[in-house]
Amino acid sequence: MTTLRHCSTALAALLFALPAVAQVTVTDAYVRSTVKGQMATAAFMKLKSAKDARLVEAKSPVAGVVEIHEMVMQDNVMRMRAVDAVDLPAGRTVELKPGGYHVMLMDIKQRVKTGDVVPVTLVIDTGGKRETMEVRAPVRAATARSDATKE
Secondary structure, X not given: OHHHHHHHHHHXXXXXXXXXXXXXXXEEEEEEOOOOOOOEEEEEEEEEEOOOXXXXXXXXXXXXXXEEEEEEEEOOEEEEEEOXXXXXXXXXXXXXXXXXXXXXXXXXXXXXOOOOEEEEEEEEEOOOOEEEEEEEEEEEOOOOOOOOOOO
């Protein structure tokens, strides 16, 4: 009986650890820390959808403006631009990472420091139906690698 109880508890913890909306899971979410006076930062994460979907919007109470951005090489210069959406092909992991797609948090209301947790709401479109999911992204040092587990 004790083993069954532990298995049930472990299963419940796993289900809550992997938020699912439209069968989208988010892993390795984090936000870069800021320094005094810095008005923008970015959120990064890995998204995986069980069926074709699109990330169409993001929101966060820590920022006045939140946009989905992409870094692209144009005329031998790396440029950042806002995009309308990021495709989430069924069964494939799409990584929002430095130098690629990411969520820009602009006009931030206060400094975000290592150890803080930033709520980010993602809006996912699955063929005309929009659903939201909340991600709680820990803040990491600006120099932290995307696969870092500790500062």
